[in-house]
Amino acid sequence: MKTRFAPSPTGHLHIGGARTALFNWLLARNQNGVFVLRIEDTDALRSEERFTEDILASIKWLGLDYDGEPVFQSQRNHIHKTYVDKLLKSGGAYYCHCSPQRIEELRARALEAKDKPRYDGHCRELGLGPAPGAVIRFKKPSSGTTSWVDLIKGPITIDNDELDDLVLVKADGLATYNMAVVADDASMEITHVIRGDDHVNNTPRQILLYEALGLSIPQFGHVPMILGEDKKRLSKRHGATSVLAYREMGYLPQALVNYLARLGWSHGDQEIFSLPEMVSAFNLQSVGKSAAVFNKNKLDWLNSHYIKETPVPQLAALLKPFLSARDALPPNEEALEKIVLTVRERGKTLEEMAQKAAFYYTKDLVLNPTAAKKLLGESGRKSLSSLKEALKEIPNTHEDFDKILDELAKEHGIKKGELAQPLRLALTGETASPGLYDILVILGADECSKRIDAALKYQE
């Protein structure tokens, strides 16, 4: 049993591709099979090495692995050729001298007649040979139907009349997609072809090729598309679509993988899956047939979940680059872990955590102007002054701090919040923050006093 993921390096690995890779990987690992990577880089114009690197890095980040080294389709043209030769010899393929212009006219005419554009078979019986600019076409059966039982969609049948004699070898001598895929899948002995929904229409063409070549046909499974909120195919305008962009936004790979797996696949009511759990529970029968809308809320929820699950030292290491980007890095690991503890339940992503933790070690704390206007009036200043006095030393326990607040509140005849909020603003610059006592401990008496002074001096 062998599956493959076959992306073309013409762009970053996106969410949809990642899910296809994941399903192939899960299936192979579940069946104790083999999972290989094949980079389909035969489009020299659009393929770029940096995208290959992006794909490899994405797969690694997601926590997937593949067997053996990645295979590059561009290096296999000689293999593709042997299959084409076989077809040529058996009469299953022929040279076509039709000019691209003629083909284009054909298409235009068909479209105008509201018909399906198809090659008319002009050169099919001409017995032509190689020539500059010539292509090789498949001589498809002129009647009958082609059908297969899709591993995900069930039985699918298509009339061979709907197909045309597709180009197998381009004028530049390279095999086209369908030819290359069949040659590669066959020679690599792929048994299960799991790919995106958009390939359903290629499947009958490929099956016909397998049949003409006398090869055994692999099983096919087509996973539904992922759509944006507007139910249109997911694209850039829906926001981030590349896998690595999610890493940059502070998502954990476990969260993305878990989310992607559950997008289309289900296992009863279970929502949270570790990778090993997924492997043992996975099967294609439980993959849905319909397209799914990508929902960031649920991804966020899963990310929060995995953030809370991650051991603090590990989480601290993950947060580091995000704090560093904000120039708010704590002086040492111990301090870092302390602040992690105070923000890990307040941010849905590492980026959000960093944003909420930046005030601790930022060089210049800026007070939120609207909040300052509201909280640093006469009564606010009075609160701050008395708190400054009371907090010359940081209380030993949370309870002690509570007591101080209670006493000051009683003394001034005000609510606790009227003390806490000005203090919060002075220390963090904002009205929402982690618990005040935790902040006091982390900042220390000196820093607290400095920030309170700064707030007392605050001018609009």
Next chain:
RNA sequence: GUCCCCAUCGUCUAGCCUGGUCCAGGACGCCGGCCUUUCACGCCGAUAACACCGGUUCAAAUCCGGUUGGGGACGCCA
């Protein structure tokens, strides 16, 4: 336009194959409440769906047909 595929709460889905246990279950979000010095977290609760029409049947979310809607494919791209 032609062909292929799909259709359960706003979203992801369970159930559908093997009709009755489903006046449809779970999760996320939304809304309300509790907790609380803020924001979160946590806990509790509420709202919310079988696209439509017809057929089969004692009985249909489940089977069949059609309609509508959506998606995909129609390249010398992959």
